[in-house]
Amino acid sequence: MKIVVLDDYQRVARAYGDFGSLPGADVEVLHEHVGDQDALADALREAEVVVAMRERTAFPAEVFERLPRLRLLVTTGMANAAIDLVAAGRHGVTVTGTVMYGATKSSNTAELTWALILACRRHVVTEDRALRDGRWQTTVGTDLAGSTLGVLGLGRMGTQVARIGQAFDMRVIAWSENLTAERAAEAGATLVSRDEFFATSDVVTVHLKLSERTTGVIGPAELAAMKPSAVLVNTSRGPIVDEAALVAALIAGSIAGAGLDVYNVEPLPAGNPLRGAPRTVLLPHLGYVTENALRHMYQQVVEDIAAWRAGAPVRVLTPPA
Numbered sequence: 001m002k003i004v005v006l007d008d009y010q011r012v013a014r015a016y017g018d019f020g021s022l023p024g025a026d027v028e029v030l031h032e033h034v035g036d037q038d039a040l041a042d043a044l045r046e047a048e049v050v051v052a053m054r055e056r057t058a059f060p061a062e063v064f065e066r067l068p069r070l071r072l073l074v075t076t077g078m079a080n081a082a083i084d085l086v087a088a089g090r091h092g093v094t095v096t097g098t099v100m101y102g103a104t105k106s107s108n109t110a111e112l113t114w115a116l117i118l119a120c121r122r123h124v125v126t127e128d129r130a131l132r133d134g135r136w137q138t139t140v141g142t143d144l145a146g147s148t149l150g151v152l153g154l155g156r157m158g159t160q161v162a163r164i165g166q167a168f169d170m171r172v173i174a175w176s177e178n179l180t181a182e183r184a185a186e187a188g189a190t191l192v193s194r195d196e197f198f199a200t201s202d203v204v205t206v207h208l209k210l211s212e213r214t215t216g217v218i219g220p221a222e223l224a225a226m227k228p229s230a231v232l233v234n235t236s237r238g239p240i241v242d243e244a245a246l247v248a249a250l251i252a253g254s255i256a257g258a259g260l261d262v263y264n265v266e267p268l269p270a271g272n273p274l275r276g277a278p279r280t281v282l283l284p285h286l287g288y289v290t291e292n293a294l295r296h297m298y299q300q301v302v303e304d305i306a307a308w309r310a311g312a313p314v315r316v317l318t319p320p321a
Contacts, residue, residue, distance in 0.1 A: 002046045002069075003305065005029040007053035010294070017298030022305060033057075033267055041066040048072065049308075051301050054288070055080050055210075055237070056266055061087035072096065074304045076288075076297045078315065081210050081237075085319040094308055095317045098300035101293035109287035110160035113235045116259030117144075117203055119281045120231040142202075142229070145169040150201025151189060152217070153236070154179055158207035159187040173197060176208065198225040203233065210237035218242060223249040231257045235287045238263040243274065250277040261287050 001024060005013045008029050013019075019027045028047075033056060034040045040063065044050055049072045052059065059073065064087050071093060075083060078097040088095050101108065119125055123139035130138045149165035151158045151174045158174070165172045166188050174189040175197035184191040198204065204226065208214045218232070219242040226232070232255060234241050243264050249255050257279035266285055268274065274282065288297075300315070307314040 001025050001048050001309070003027045003049040003051065004044055004047040005051040005301075007033055007056050009033075010289070012294055013051075013298050016295040017302045019302060021302060022309070025305075037063060044070065049074065049305055052076070052080070052083070054285075055082040058082040059088070060084050061090075064088060064091040064093060067091075072305065072308045072313075074098070074301050075317070076100075076301070078317070079209065080317070083317075085317060089319070094313050096304040096308065096313055096315045097317050098297050098304065098315065100288065101290075101296035107157055107160050108290045108293050109235050110157055110164065112261060112283070112287045113157075113161050113205055113207075113233060114164055116233045116235065116261065116281055116283070117205065117231070120233065120257045120259045120279075121203070125281050144203075147171070147202035148173060148200055150174070150197050150204045151187075152176060152197070152204060152206045153208035154184060154187050154189060155207060155209070157236075158205075161205055161207060162187045162189045170203075173201065177213070195225065198222050199227070202227065202230050204230060206232075206234040206236045206240055208236055208240055210239060215239045216242050218246075220245040220248075223255060226255050228254060229256050231255065231259065233259040235261040238266070247273045247277050250279060253278075257281075259283075261285055 003025050008031050011031055013029050019025060030043065034043050044067055046069060048069055050070060052073060052075045054076055059082060061084050073088060073093055073095045076098050077100055083095060085095055121144060122141040126139055145168060147170055149170040149172045151162045151172060153176045154162065154174045162172045172189040173192045174184045175192055175194055179191055181191040208217065217240055223245055246258060250258060259281040261283045262285055274280065304315060
């Protein structure tokens, strides 16, 4: 059985996942991203099992057509918008997932969200670089206490972020299309209208699932409605924010800054305008990248493969009804 593991940037897959417990498995681990579809088809042409890292690699119908040997696709996480589940089923490919570490406790992504918020509000990166260049105290930070935290999406992740905001003595407001006042109150937030949300938030933090409905939810109009002193933080999915509109807002100074961990294309291409945009803190999708999370992830990957091999697959992903 040929297994190919994609996007193991930190070179930890073999250490964290007991692939040796799979008798007769020939495991190949790729440490660099394969973005080109032809190169991907070539790299996976002998694979019966492929392990995909989050939504990094797209698996549309045309990719499945080029991988006749593929029978199991394991994705980290229990949802992956980059996989065409209908096409997978049509080609006889079982798709399974992993339950992310922190699903029932404090989330590593929620923690990173606050790292970005603090970095933006207190100019951590700017001051670090200035100090190394011999300069001292070049910026003035902004207090969190007394300011307004706007949480876009109050699911598990958004709720954790909202509760931490309360600990910083922030006013917490929230909005999403189907959010109710009762659900917001349970998370310690106040439901407001869409217009009030963008107009009054000092920090807008994104915690929506990517879908056709949420793609581009934050576009030119929403960015224009934000305070010039406000910052945007996105640790959810890149396409939820209109990337071109965000770059334009940063260059124009119509918002104070942005902290980003996710992008339309990942890894972020060398020529992407965000790399040169002012007042930004950019991270390479580190929200889930902790030792506990990766160990948990690869252990479940091995469990998925073993269960599928035994004829009783677990954590199977199916197309929405």
